[in-house]
Amino acid sequence: MRVMMFVKGDPKPGQLPSEKLVEEMGRFNEELAKAGVLVDGNGLRPSAEGARVVYSGGKRTVVDGPFAESKEIVAGYWMLQVKSLEEAIEWAKRVPFEAGEEYGEEAVIEIRPIFELDEFAQAYEDSPTVRRVVEMEKGLQKDLQQKK
Amino acid sequence: MALASATHRAIEAVWRIESARLIAALARMVRDVSLAEDLAQEALVAALQRWPESGVPDNPGAWLMAVAKRRAVDHFRHAAMAERKHEELAQAMEADRARKPGLEARIEEDVGDDLLRLMFIACHPVLSREARAALTLRLLAGLTIEEIARAFLVPEPTVAQRIVRAKRTLAEARVPFEIPPEDERKARLSSVLEVIYLIFNEGYSATAGTDWIRPELCEEALRLGRILAGLVPDEPEVHGLVALMEIQASRLRARVGPAGEPILLLDQDRSRWDRLLIGRGLAALERAEELGAGLGPYALQAAIAACHARARTAGDTDWERIVALYDALVEIVPSPVVELNRTVAVGAAFGPAAALELVDELAADRALAGYHLLPSVRADLLVKLGRPEEAAAEFERAASLTRNERERELLLSRAGARSDRAPE
Numbered sequence: 001m002r003v004m005m006f007v008k009g010d011p012k013p014g015q016l017p018s019e020k021l022v023e024e025m026g027r028f029n030e031e032l033a034k035a036g037v038l039v040d041g042n043g044l045r046p047s048a049e050g051a052r053v054v055y056s057g058g059k060r061t062v063v064d065g066p067f068a069e070s071k072e073i074v075a076g077y078w079m080l081q082v083k084s085l086e087e088a089i090e091w092a093k094r095v096p097f098e099a100g101e102e103y104g105e106e107a108v109i110e111i112r113p114i115f116e117l118d119e120f121a122q123a124y125e126d127s128p129t130v131r132r133v134v135e136m137e138k139g140l141q142k143d144l145q146q147k148k
Numbered sequence: 149m150a151l152a153s154a155t156h157r158a159i160e161a162v163w164r165i166e167s168a169r170l171i172a173a174l175a176r177m178v179r180d181v182s183l184a185e186d187l188a189q190e191a192l193v194a195a196l197q198r199w200p201e202s203g204v205p206d207n208p209g210a211w212l213m214a215v216a217k218r219r220a221v222d223h224f225r226h227a228a229m230a231e232r233k234h235e236e237l238a239q240a241m242e243a244d245r246a247r248k249p250g251l252e253a254r255i256e257e258d259v260g261d262d263l264l265r266l267m268f269i270a271c272h273p274v275l276s277r278e279a280r281a282a283l284t285l286r287l288l289a290g291l292t293i294e295e296i297a298r299a300f301l302v303p304e305p306t307v308a309q310r311i312v313r314a315k316r317t318l319a320e321a322r323v324p325f326e327i328p329p330e331d332e333r334k335a336r337l338s339s340v341l342e343v344i345y346l347i348f349n350e351g352y353s354a355t356a357g358t359d360w361i362r363p364e365l366c367e368e369a370l371r372l373g374r375i376l377a378g379l380v381p382d383e384p385e386v387h388g389l390v391a392l393m394e395i396q397a398s399r400l401r402a403r404v405g406p407a408g409e410p411i412l413l414l415d416q417d418r419s420r421w422d423r424l425l426i427g428r429g430l431a432a433l434e435r436a437e438e439l440g441a442g443l444g445p446y447a448l449q450a451a452i453a454a455c456h457a458r459a460r461t462a463g464d465t466d467w468e469r470i471v472a473l474y475d476a477l478v479e480i481v482p483s484p485v486v487e488l489n490r491t492v493a494v495g496a497a498f499g500p501a502a503a504l505e506l507v508d509e510l511a512a513d514r515a516l517a518g519y520h521l522l523p524s525v526r527a528d529l530l531v532k533l534g535r536p537e538e539a540a541a542e543f544e545r546a547a548s549l550t551r552n553e554r555e556r557e558l559l560l561s562r563a564g565a566r567s568d569r570a571p572e
Contacts, residue, residue: 034260035165036374040424079424081367086161090208 001113002039003088005078007095008108010070013048024099032078032091041078071108085113155200163192166209167290170216172262175325177241178220181269182315185287187223191216217241263288264379265325267372271340274321279314280343281350282307288375289368299365300350337380341389341446344372348393352400353410353552366397377432387436388447394429395453398422410558414462426457448477467497484515492525500532520549524559540564 011017017025032038044050048066067073082088092109167188174184191212205211224238270283278300285291285299293311297304328336351365373390380386402416411417433454436447443451452473459465474490488510495503507526516522527542543563547556 034375034378036371036378038374039428081371083164083367084157084161086157087164090158090161090165 001082001084003080003082003085003111003113005080005088005092006074006110006112007043007076008071008073008110009075010047010066010073011075013046013066015046017043018099021096021099024096028094028096029078031094032080037080037082037087037091039079039081041076043076044074047073071106079114085111155204156196158204159192159195159199162195162204162208162212164290166212167192168263168266168288169209169259170212171287172266173213173259174216174220175266175269176262177217178224179325181266181287181318181325183220183223185315187216187219188212190219260379261327263375265327267340267376267379268328268336269318269323269325271336271343272318272321272323273336273339274317274323275314277343277346279310279317280339281346282310283314284343284372285347285368286311288372291368299362299368337383338385340376341385344369344376345389345393345446347372348396352396353555363400366393366400369393370397382439384436384439384441385444385446387432387439388444388450391429391432391436391450392446392453394425394432395450395457398425398429398457408554410554413456414465418460418462421457429457430454443476445477445481448473448480452477465496467493471497484510484513485519485521488516488519488522488525492528495529495532500529504529504533518549520546520555520559522546523549527562 029038029041032041046066047070050065050067052063052065052067054061054063080088080091082091088111092111095109097107170188170191171181171184174187175181178184178187194215195208195212199205221238221241224241266287267284270287271280275283282296282300285296286293291299293304293308297307300307327333348366348369351362351367351369370390370393373386373393377386377390398421399413399416401422402418402420403411405411429450433447433450436443436450452470455466455470455473470493471490474486474493477486478490488507491503491506491510494506504526507522507529510516511522511526523542524546527539527546530536530539530542540563543559547559547563550556550559
């Protein structure tokens with residue numbers, strides 16, 4: 001199975017992670033890679049440099065960062081290929097947060113298994129609507145390919 | 149009760165992460181893979197007894213290592229009645245333990261080389277291919293006997309026996325726990341690569357059984373390949389193999405239809421290919437190419453897979469380049485199976501008539517007699533040449549030769565569909 005591990009937090013704009021944290025995280029990433037579980041991973045720039053598109057009541061509004069609830073903001077992520085949620089938890093417990101002051105007293109890693117596309121197909125196999133949507137998508141793709 | 153089972157799952161996870169390193173480090177110390185595995189298992193049993201009450205320790209790997217080492221000392225104490233040599237070893241280990249209370253550093257030290265030694269020994273040429281695959285999954289992937297049995301669709305006692313025998317063979321042959329000397333290294337490394345790819349392929353197109361693919365085995369093989377790439381980053385073929393597996397795995401989702409039936413490469417919905425794995429595969433292929441010395445068999449196969457991965461539609465495939473890559477592959481791996489694959493590319497690049505000629509030549513030399521893909525390829529070409537009756541007969545022959553039920557169904561359905569296919 002694949003999981004996303006999100007690091008929650010929002011460093012101040014312009015603030016780069018400390019050298020020590022970068023170093024320790026590098027070592028941790030290397031460990032993940034050497035264990036053959038790391039598929040992807042990145043750190044994200046502060047929310048002050050980002051934006052949100054909010055959908056509400058049929059309208060879409062653009063909100064510029066920074067965003068207030070810093071504990072709910074994603075600061076980085078890993079995608080791991082693991083055998084179980086527990087294995088991901090074991091890895092998450094080893095993230096070297098102690099190395100940086102950026103995360104202060106509290107830091108959170110949220111682990112979320114990724115939906116495999118097939119799960120939708122299986123779960124909604126009997127639904128005529130879903131089948132129709134899938135068929136339509138296939139037809140659309142065929143059209144697009146023929147136009148090329 | 150719920151708490152205990154939660155701890156058990158946590159222990160399984162720790163085992164998954166730590167077991168290979170644990171066994172590898174122990175094997176170096178006690179110079180016996182079989183004993184090393186037993187000691188690691190004893191440590192696991194101790195964890196299963198203790199952790200549900202005490203909780204999982206902060207550094208579970210070091211905890212397991214400490215217990216295993218204590219058991220090793222006990223073991224040698226008992227054995228020492230008979231042999232003085234072991235007494236010395238036990239004393240040395242005791243002294244070693246006293247000197248370095250920070251066990252963690254000790255495990256970290258040589259663990260990379262230990263893991264590599266363990267891979268080499270598990271894939272040693274004195275063992276049969278089945279034994280190598282089973283031992284590798286057991287020692288390096290931390291799979292249980294039950295999981296290995298399920299993966300290869302063989303009864304548990306068969307796997308257990310296979311592993312016991314493999315360990316005995318290693319002991320009898322006095323295979324040293326070492327990284328092979330320079331003159332053997334290339335051959336030994338290719339044995340490791342072969343085992344990893346065997347595991348991958350068993351998952352990718354199961355040779356027997358009712359499932360067309362078993363993705364868990366592909367995942368295990370990919371993990372082993374990625375680990376190996378970290379251990380020997382300068383070996384181009386390791387990156388070649390990783391590239392090949394990443395790109396092939398990118399198609400896993402597209403390879404199976406809703407009812408579990410196989411979908412062939414050119415019929416696959418490419419939007420379902422995993423772009424992330426393709427990216428990783430292309431990067432690994434690039435590394436293999438950068439390391440120079442020309443592409444080896446795995447890197448060449450990866451390069452062929454990459455041609456498909458880069459084509460946005462089946463029609464965009466650069467078949468001429470694929471034929472050229474197959475030419476290079478046939479040169480270093482003169483195999484009728486590779487030549488058969490080459491004919492498929494020739495058919496796409498230069499037309500079915502040219503390909504059929506080559507297939508008939510291959511069929512004449514009997515090396516592929518009984519190989520279901522020969523009549524299957526031949527049937528495809530006959531369909532394209534507008535010879536449906538002959539094609540149907542070939543599809544039926546192919547169906548009678550495959551051991552995979554899903555594949556048989558596909559071939560039979562193609563045999564039956566002859567009438568509605570117009571010649572191209």
